[in-house]
Amino acid sequence: EAGVVQSPRYKIIEKKQPVAFWCNPISGHNTLYWYLQNLGQGPELLIRYENEEAVDDSQLPKDRFSAERLKGVDSTLKIQPAELGDSAVYLCASSRSGTYSTDTQYFGPGTRLTVL
């Protein structure tokens, strides 16, 4: 079974430029998560999808971040414009179900973003 796929693995951009990350979850997983992980810290949730619906986006900085999950499968996370403080690893995870579930989250390898 293929795991969670993310691309690109690394991205270096100038500040104020846009950037997009893509995630393909494990087949059959209804729940998709985007996390931000700073160096030496644990992941922090940005947004959680149940199928196509964003059920928790309370931590997503909506002035510059946006996300979509068309058809309830792949997802894209976008930052426009990027700021220096956005440099971090962006992790995507998926699980069979999410809400009050005991299902394990499976993580992708992440995209390491560097903003210069």
Added chain:
Amino acid sequence: KQEVTQIPAALSVPEGENLVLNCSFTDSAIYNLQWFRQDPGKGLTSLLLIQSSQREQTSGRLNASLDKSSGRSTLYIAASQPGDSATYLCAVKTSYDKVIFGPGTSLSVIP
């Protein structure tokens, strides 16, 4: 607001030693607690998940315990190996359905 801490931040042990990693959380109203492993440059891999009604879970050389009343969990690794070197993170799922991660403990097992 739930906060999760892990002590120590880093740990170095000789191969073969048994060791304990600690995780503390401030709100005992949790749904479950999970331990993850993260290798450099990679995502997280789930090791053990303990439901709020359980006291411990075991998988091979790993044993995780949960004491909700004191807000603590421990991950016990028996007979450590160099391949165990990684960062270990705990995460609690709160009663309001949020997953909060600790900062992790970086473990080095010296051959």
